[in-house]
Amino acid sequence: MKLLLVEDEEALRLTLVDSLRQGGYVVEVAANFTQAYEKIKLYQYDCVLVDLTLPDGDGLDLVRTLKADGSPAGVLVLTARDGLDDRVQGLDLGADDYLVKPFHLSELNARLRALLRRRQFQGQHHIVFRDLLVWPELAEVYVSGAPLTLTRKEYDLLLYFLANPGRLLTKEAVAEHLCGDQVDAADSFDFIYTHMKNLRKKLQEKGADGYIRTLYGVGYKLSTE
Amino acid sequence: MKLLAATTRYYLRLTVGLFALASGLLYLGFDWALRNEVEELLYNRQLHIQKQVARGLALPAPAFADNLDRSRRPQPLGFSDTLLLDPVEDELVPYRQLTFRLPPAKAASAPEWVTLRKSLVETEDVLGVVVGVLVVVLALLLGGVVALNHWLARRLWAPFQHTLATLRGYDLQRHQPLALPTPTIDEFGELNQALNTLSERLVRDYESLRQFTENAAHETQTPLAIIQAKLEQLLQAPALQDDEQLATLVGDAWSGTQRLSRLHQSLTLLTRLENHQFAPAQAVPVQLDQLLRDRVALLEPLLEARQVLLTLHADPPLPPLVLHPGLADSLLQNLLHNAIKHNHPGGRVDVLLNRRMLEISNTGPALTGDPAQFFERFRKHNAASDSPGLGLSIAQHICAYYGFGIEYAFTQVGNRHTLRVQFT
Structure with missing residues (x-):
């Protein structure tokens, strides 16, 4: 299971990567918008975890790009902004789920699991x-x-x-x-x-x-x- | 009172006063001049008559009897006023008269007193005309001033009215300075310029405040998220799993960050509400009864744990309210949670929703203190409580944001606390 984590905050990124790898995922990272943009254009992922506030761009544009390319990847939006405004917009753009920072790693695991299950196994999974x-x-x-x-x-x-x-x-x-x-x-x-x-x-x-x-x-x- | 009406009023008072004074002076002046003229005329005639008599001629026969009177008896000398009957008009007419003593032409004969008269009718007519003209001019002038001022109010004050209208409709949230034009009148130009500068500064300050709020929200949430994630990782450490004491320590630290992050979210929400930072475009029609049911369902476990019975009466069909969905959610959550939290085991929460209001009443211990303070921030019923006490404050701010009324009431019967939100 291959994931792309787009997160600019290094300490948080490392913790998330650790936690996700422990969960058995193959994790690639992007620290900014440009890196993330390149990676989603070049590679296929099962799920992309996008932080909305990036130093060189808006994470929502990544969501838009993914959807415009017809990517099969699931999209999980991570937002530090006050969730009230962005959740709606993120979901409208086609993100599968969102998490408002600070979130629990266990919650991330559960959401990711549910998201991947919905996207890929269509009831064949146990x-x-x-x-x-x-x-x-x-x-x-x-x-x-x-x-x-x-x-x-x-x-x-x-x-x-x-x-x-x-x-x-x-x-x-x-x-x-x-x-x-x-x-x-x-x-x-x-x-x-x-x-x-x-x-x-x-x-x-x-x-x-x-x-x-x-x-x-x-x-x-x-x-x- | 309008500024123009006030200035006009003073102007009119001064004008009326001056005109009254001027009319009086003019009257007196004319009167004096005309009388002087008449007296001079009479005096000249006296000299003429005296000369003629001295030369031995007889007194001239007057054209009109009234104009010359002769008497053998002594009369008061000098000028005086008198009234004589005008037989043509059959009314008394004022006259000015001059009486002098005419020495006898021959030493043997007795002296004579001669009275010369001149009618003052023409003089009075002239005075009447003068005063009449003055009054008409005064009336015209006053009317003119009022009319002129009305016209000025519309024309000269137009830029001012425009400025006022712009100010009334000004909304800081649009993040636009006023951009008022520079009218030809200097004072209005200066006013508009000052207002423009003021609004630019306001917009700048507001913008920096807004950015600060956003940055503070973002920049503090990130380290908090890091601390929380690290602590959560730490909790997974095998060494910790066996040491309950250590696990509790880390667990407490983790709970602390949780509460801090909640507090932070609540304060950010309050600030954003106060700064009106929720775009009206994001408001959608919200079916409040449906939202209420969802919220109650989520609170079910808490109701069960606290042994509180909740009843919900919603009058269908309810028209949807246009609200920000997140704010509507927050409002209901805070009110419901408050009613459950400040309850006692076996207590009740009764929720009533109709098109006019939402009423949430709950049983609970009587509260001490001023009810108005319940909406204040960090107001806690129980100082040792873990919750920050922002719930009602947030509810109140959301109500204020949408112009809803919110009020608290307590009834002794059954110790009922009631919070009522009026939608209109």
């Missing part, structure tokens, strides 16, 4: 994790072959964990993923508590015990062993 089998397009979950019935939120939560196996997910990140980015950080635990409790109980009942570990006061982790 996720296997230990005893879990998930058909995302059918929204079906099996534990060791037995179907597991989840609510929409619980299912959403499980997919989010599956996109970040082995990563520590803070409760704020989980809450934002579940309830949108206007969740007050102070209430994050309240937002996810019931869903987390129910999901773990259902997994446990089907024998997938201890899949989700709690780090007290910080967050949760989908345990890989």
